Every structure is written in C-alpha cells, then in structure tokens.
Amino acid sequence: MATATYKCPNCGGGLKFEPEIQKLKCEFCLSEFTNEEMGKATDAMESKADREKVHEDAHLKGYTCDSCGAEVVTEETTSATFCYYCHNPVILSDRLSGTFRPDKVIPFAYSREKAEETFLKWAKSKRYVPTEFYSGSQLEKISGVYIPYWSAEAEARVDYSGKGINRRVYRAGNTEYTEVKEFGIERHGKVDVQNIREVALKKIDKGLLDSISPYDDRKAVEFEPSYLSGFLAEKYDIEKESIQPTVRERAERYAESLVQESISGFGSVQLHRKELDVSIKDWDYTLLPAWILTYFYGGRTYIFAVNGQTGNSYGELPVDNRKLGLSSAAIGIGILALALLGGALIW
Numbered sequence: 001m002a003t004a005t006y007k008c009p010n011c012g013g014g015l016k017f018e019p020e021i022q023k024l025k026c027e028f029c030l031s032e033f034t035n036e037e038m039g040k041a042t043d044a045m046e047s048k049a050d051r052e053k054v055h056e057d058a059h060l061k062g063y064t065c066d067s068c069g070a071e072v073v074t075e076e077t078t079s080a081t082f083c084y085y086c087h088n089p090v091i092l093s094d095r096l097s098g099t100f101r102p103d104k105v106i107p108f109a110y111s112r113e114k115a116e117e118t119f120l121k122w123a124k125s126k127r128y129v130p131t132e133f134y135s136g137s138q139l140e141k142i143s144g145v146y147i148p149y150w151s152a153e154a155e156a157r158v159d160y161s162g163k164g165i166n167r168r169v170y171r172a173g174n175t176e177y178t179e180v181k182e183f184g185i186e187r188h189g190k191v192d193v194q195n196i197r198e199v200a201l202k203k204i205d206k207g208l209l210d211s212i213s214p215y216d217d218r219k220a221v222e223f224e225p226s227y228l229s230g231f232l233a234e235k236y237d238i239e240k241e242s243i244q245p246t247v248r249e250r251a252e253r254y255a256e257s258l259v260q261e262s263i264s265g266f267g268s269v270q271l272h273r274k275e276l277d278v279s280i281k282d283w284d285y286t287l288l289p290a291w292i293l294t295y296f297y298g299g300r301t302y303i304f305a306v307n308g309q310t311g312n313s314y315g316e317l318p319v320d321n322r323k324l325g326l327s328s329a330a331i332g333i334g335i336l337a338l339a340l341l342g343g344a345l346i347w
C-alpha cells in the first residue's frame with residue numbers, strides 16, 4: 001500500500017491542515033505551508049509510490065507507517081487516517097488515484113474547537129442527557145471526516161404547450177354571464193440543474209447528511225491530497241451508475257416544479273404537449289467535510305454531526321433513564337397528592 005505523509009520541510013514533524021488558516025501547519029515548529037507548496041512535494045512522493053506499488057496487492061488493508069514503521073490496518077474504504085501508534089497523519093495515496101482521485105474538495109473551515117463548542121452547547125441544552133455524554137473523553141471522539149459524494153449536473157429539455165383558462169361568472173340584471181379567457185402556454189427550452197448530490201459511501205446514513213446540508217459550492221477547490229492531512233477520509237464504494245436513476249428523477253422533479261410554477265396563475269390548465277427529457281452532463285467526485293461523533297448508549301448508537309464548512313449541526317441524544325425516572329417520580333407524587341385531596345373532599 002503506497003502512503004504519503006506530509007512532513008515539515010523544517011523539522012520533519014507531521015503536517016496537518018488547519019481550517020482556521022486554510023494552510024498546513026507543523027505541530028512541532030509551528031511552520032505553515034500552503035497546499036500548493038506541499039502539492040509539489042507530493043507529486044514527487046506519488047511517483048515514488050507508483051514505483052513501489054509493483055509488488056503490492058491492491059486489496060491489502062495494511063500499510064507501514066512512514067514515521068515509526070508500525071504496521072497499521074485500515075478499513076477498505078479509508079483514504080486518510082492516523083497511525084495508531086505515533087498518531088502521524090497518513091494519506092493512503094493508492095485509494096486517491098485513478099478513478100478514485102476526487103475532482104473537488106470543500107476544505108474544512110470550521111475548526112475542531114468550534115465543533116466541540118457546538119456539541120457542548122447542544123448537549124447541555126437538552127434534558128435527560130447522561131453526563132458522560134459531554135465529558136472530556138467524549139469530546140476526543142469527535143472526528144473530522146471527508147465524506148465522498150457524487151455531484152451531478154443535469155440538463156432538462158422542456159417542451160410544454162397548451163392553454164391556461166380563466167373563468168369569471170357575474171350577473172347584470174337578471175342575466176348571469178360567464179366570461180372565459182384563454183391564454184396560450186408555450187414553455188420550451190433548457191433548464192440546468194446543478195449540484196445534485198448523492199452520498200457515495202454505503203455506511204453513511206443519507207438522512208444524516210441531508211440534515212447538516214447545504215454546503216457552499218463556491219468554496220470547492222481542485223482536489224489536492226494535502227487537504228486531507230490530519231483528517232479521516234473515505235473513498236466511494238457506491239458507483240455513480242447505481243445512483244443515476246435517482247439523480248435523473250431529482251433533476252426531472254426540479255425542472256417540472258419550475259415549469260409548474262410558471263403556469264400556476266390560471267384557473268385551470270390544459271396541456272396537449274408535455275415533454276421533459278433529462279440528460280446528465282457531468283459528474284464530480286467530491287469530498288465534503290463533517291465533524292462526527294458516534295456514541296453507544298443503552299444498546300443503541302447515537303450520532304452527532306457538524307457541517308465542517310458552515311457549522312450546521314444535527315444530533316440524536318441518548319436519554320438517561322435515571323434522570324427521566326427522577327422526574328416521573330416527581331410527577332407521580334403530584335398526582336397522588338391530587339388524588340388524596342380529592343379523597344379528602346369526598347370523605
């Protein structure tokens with residue numbers, strides 16, 4: 001398995017991408033480098049990795065850490081991680097090459113500190129949350145993850161024609177009049193539908209990511225592996241072909257709603273031609289940033305996620321039965337007291 005570690009040219013320490021300054025920073029000597037500067041260094045690294053790859057099995061899940069030499073095992077979809085032993089950031093470059101090289105990445109802009117604050121504020125505002133849920137060790141489990149997405153651009157050709165009818169009934173003297181006005185409807189042309197996104201990783205819950213969306217695409221940049229340094233990243237395991245029908249349907253629905261909106265002012269509409277033809281023009285393989293915390297409590301897994309670009313958050317909370325028990329006991333006493341009072345009145 002070919003790997004790359006971004007090492008500080010000054011001291012050899014591991015470099016991590018810092019969301020606050022949008023640069024790679026050395027944790028040891030605090031030097032900062034732009035992604036462009038480090039990109040040149042990686043091109044050299046990648047060609048070295050390509051030469052070494054010859055003897056390797058592409059399905060191997062293990063790699064050897066560049067810094068400490070330890071053998072580290074990863075999941076098959078992982079493309080950026082840390083060495084478990086020395087905690088150096090490692091990029092698994094094989095999983096970011098060929099068809100697995102992302103086109104775009106939206107870099108982290110919301111820092112770990114801010115994600116932790118967001119989580120604490122949210123957890124503390126809820127009742128019945130077990131205190132261990134927002135302890136320090138819990139905060140350490142928040143991970144910055146780049147999640148793979150397919151982002152499609154589609155074109156819908158619209159060809160609608162028909163008539164819109166407005167009817168008005170009024171009286172003059174003893175006579176009732178019906179006034180009918182007809183308007184020709186012609187809607188022809190193309191509708192561009194951009195950024196139709198579908199998650200490209202099986203183990204990620206689709207709904208979860210919808211709940212921390214949207215992401216601002218204007219901040220997407222050309223992919224460079226150095227953006228991943230210091231984060232976890234995954235490569236896709238859902239092929240774009242398999243989500244094509246969903247993407248097409250979403251584009252169709254969007255175009256249809258635009259046309260419908262443009263002809264909604266009439267009392268009734270009769271269409272004699274209604275054609276809508278969608279074609280997908282382009283696919284971008286994109287990585288989107290998210291801070292994710294998963295928590296196992298009372299036999300269930302809970303999740304908290306923060307959009308790594310905007311700070312939008314979403315979470316589910318475990319309920320502490322002991323805390324809940326206390327307050328139901330309090331309610332129980334209230335009811336009993338009322339019952340006794342009621343009894344006292346009768347007797």
Ligand SMILES: [Zn+2]
Nearest residue numbers: 008011026029
């Ligand atoms: Zn350094």
Ligand SMILES: [Zn+2]
Nearest residue numbers: 065068083086
């Ligand atoms: Zn190591």
